[in-house]
Amino acid sequence: MKKFIAIVVAIVAFVPFYSCDKEETSTEHYLILKFKFDPTQARLNNLGQPTAVPVGHAAQSPVFNTISSHYVEMAPNANTQLGQGTVLYHAPETTAGGTTAIDFSQAKIVAQDEVFLKIPLKQVTAGTYQWMRVSLSYQNYGITVRHSGADYQGTLASFVGFNTYITNHSIGNTFFTVNGNRSQGYWAFALNDFPYSSSGQAPAGATTVPNPLAATSPIPAGSCVVTGQFAVPLQISGNESKDVVVTLSLSTNHSFEWIDSTPDGKYEPSAGETVVDMGLRGLLPTYVK
Template sequence: MKKFVVLFSLIVGAFAFFSCEDSDDVSEEPHLIVKFQFDPNQVRLNNLGQPATIPSGHAAQSPDFRKISAHYFELAPTAYTQLTEGTVLYHADETTQGGSVAIDFSKAVVVGEGEAFLRIPLSQVAQGNYEYVRVSLAYQEYNISIRNNGADYQGKLASFVGYNNYITTHSIGNNSFPVNGNRLQGYWAFALNDFPYATSGQAPAGATTVPNPIAATSPIPSGSCVVTGKFAQNLIINGNETRDVVITLSLSSNNSFEWQEVTSDGKYEPSIGENVVDMGLRGLIPTYVK
């Protein structure tokens, strides 16, 4: 009986060893992975992708980004590739529940800096030589500073920059914002971190900056948030990749939260009527690692 137990143990051990060997030999298919990062020191651009200063009578701050979501992702071969005519790799869920077609925020993929937003098998990515990335941003969540009666406070702002957004109820911490309808680009909500104060509002139509350095050859629709960026060296997908290709989308948060001043002190003070005018990110620099 003892000999049988020893022999059985040897057989089981050998089977486990070869099973592990077989498992190690099976490699996972390589993927295209897309991540975001936020850079307050990256150049601040206007809608045409040119360096931009803060307009007279306005002030701005570089928010502390926490989360982001996008509605659309495309690789474009050249500056003459029209929107949607490149390799479209992502298009978020939409709905007509609020009337007109809108992004369904309840199904949005919301990630933090450095987290994978997209993970697509490279076998599903068309082979090609890509010069540009186009990403339609939809949602931003970040910390900002506000002033009230001479004191400064910290709070969190939810910024909806997608072309149209269907929202049921969204929240910031313990604060709920029931919407149950569509909100156009520029809807925002804000809550203080340590005090029971929350509010919401709407930036002016068409005021959200959306940098597109190839606007002359490949424009984007008015009211969209399709930010365009150029690779320093073209991304080539040839179908022979054996490792993941990781694209990092570096977004400029350089004074991206902008308001119209009542008191010219560079402090955002909504209680005296200082209104948000622009929440658009200020440029896109895409890089990749193969």
């Protein structure tokens, strides 16, 4: 009996060490992507150069609620063509609307600092990456609207992807039924405290998509692949001992732009002022290893 008890004690004493050892060897590390919205970041044009609001236009820096992306890629250098880098994410698409489009019903929509993407680092191609490319597809943010001399707060849903199939979408308790494809620049708006809503379409080709690599690695017209450079290249070995967290800081600096026909710097749809640009104004990727 004493011998039996001694054996049991020995087994019990061994189990915790065995369990800990097993847990340590099975630890998984991840590449994690998050978004950040910065109204103080540089306001860039399509070539990635600083730009001001054009004469005759006005703009405001919206207060972002959420965002979604259609495509994420890391590029080793400035000559890496779109699609030839390491593709981290490609959202579901559909032909339900006739032509290929982003399937909005399956879009992953996140707020600032929420995890958008989390993949095992062992699935990421090892290498050194200088650039991030992010194809943005959906934005939801607060803006100020003027009507009859008074300012009101509202929420705008902005679809900036190349083409999006939408059955329906909502802003608070306001629902919009579409049941079709909408090209880049479709938007819908609802006042926060009053029963008013509207929708429209920005002009084709008017959405700003900053790409500092336009000369060496262009993007297709109508896409929303915003490109940004790491201050220090990101190195992935596949043998990292901790997670790698990449933050994609997007410039919201006067990113909501309209024709200011009044002109007073106030967005006033009832005076015939129309939206012309809802593109993000730059990307600054950073990482923590």
